[in-house]
Amino acid sequence: MDFESNLAEIRQRMDTAAAKSGRAPGAVTLLAVSKTHPPAAIEAAAVAGLRYFGESKIQEARAKIPQCPGHLRWHFIGHLQSNKCREAVELFSMIQGVDSLALAQEINKRAEQAAKTMPVLLEVNVAGEASKFGYRPEALLAEWAALNELPRLEIQGLMTVPPYVTDAENARPHFVRLRELKAVCEQRLGAPLPHLSMGMSGDYVVAIEEGATIVRIGTALFGKRQYAASKSAPGETGE
Ligand SMILES: *Cc1c(COP(=O)(O)O)cnc(C)c1O
Numbered sequence: 001m002d003f004e005s006n007l008a009e010i011r012q013r014m015d016t017a018a019a020k021s022g023r024a025p026g027a028v029t030l031l032a033v034s035k036t037h038p039p040a041a042i043e044a045a046a047v048a049g050l051r052y053f054g055e056s057k058i059q060e061a062r063a064k065i066p067q068c069p070g071h072l073r074w075h076f077i078g079h080l081q082s083n084k085c086r087e088a089v090e091l092f093s094m095i096q097g098v099d100s101l102a103l104a105q106e107i108n109k110r111a112e113q114a115a116k117t118m119p120v121l122l123e124v125n126v127a128g129e130a131s132k133f134g135y136r137p138e139a140l141l142a143e144w145a146a147l148n149e150l151p152r153l154e155i156q157g158l159m160t161v162p163p164y165v166t167d168a169e170n171a172r173p174h175f176v177r178l179r180e181l182k183a184v185c186e187q188r189l190g191a192p193l194p195h196l197s198m199g200m201s202g203d204y205v206v207a208i209e210e211g212a213t214i215v216r217i218g219t220a221l222f223g224k225r226q227y228a229a230s231k232s233a234p235g236e237t238g239e
Pocket of ligand 1: 033035056077078161200201202216217218219220
């Protein structure tokens with residue numbers, strides 16, 4: 001399969017799933033997860049019409065982004081360390097995966113220094129997996145008020161990486177939980193939150209049926225990732 005046909009198939013499945021959840025074709029943003037892929041692959045994706053790209057390591061993004069077309073928008077989707085917040089604020093138009101008040105405060109400080117407001121999504125570990133980053137739902141609600149007081153942070157919604165499953169149907173309850181948690185957050189805030197970032201190559205159709213507004217797709221678009229021997233294993237979200 002080549003890139004163009006992968007993209008055509010994904011777009012078609014996205015539109016069908018959007019219609020099932022009462023939304024228009026094109027209503028869901030496709031975030032092309034380009035980690036490990038070279039600027040040439042990103043350039044080709046940009047020519048095919050993609051605009052939003054996801055990277056999970058600051059070091060990789062720092063080298064790659066300047067070599068890519070300037071009109072692209074980059075989302076950070078990895079685990080951000082506080083000493084990388086300054087660069088993340090510079091390089092990215094959204095930071096997905098904020099999972100503590102301390103990290104949010106550091107991003108707020110760096111955004112203020114850069115005279116910016118930073119769009120972010122809060123990461124939720126919906127299944128409570130010990131090996132994963134992200135807020136437990138109760139912990140998020142406990143910090144919700146304090147997070148919303150940070151003036152340079154624009155909290156646009158929630159994101160999750162559910163447990164790995166071979167049948168995407170088994171991810172559905174986790175997507176439902178994230179959507180329900182967003183509703184609780186909106187009620188406490190008294191305002192709508194635009195985004196739910198959920199769904200990857202194996203389960204994006206189910207995620208969209210349950211209300212995803214951003215799907216993060218790597219493998220189904222670009223093919224399998226090649227990791228250098230020194231890097232961590234596939235499935236990592238670490239920085
Ligand atoms: C790598 C990654 C993806 C993309 O995963 P695929 O299965 O290749 O589509 C999505 N979200 C996050 C947070 C990732 O780290």
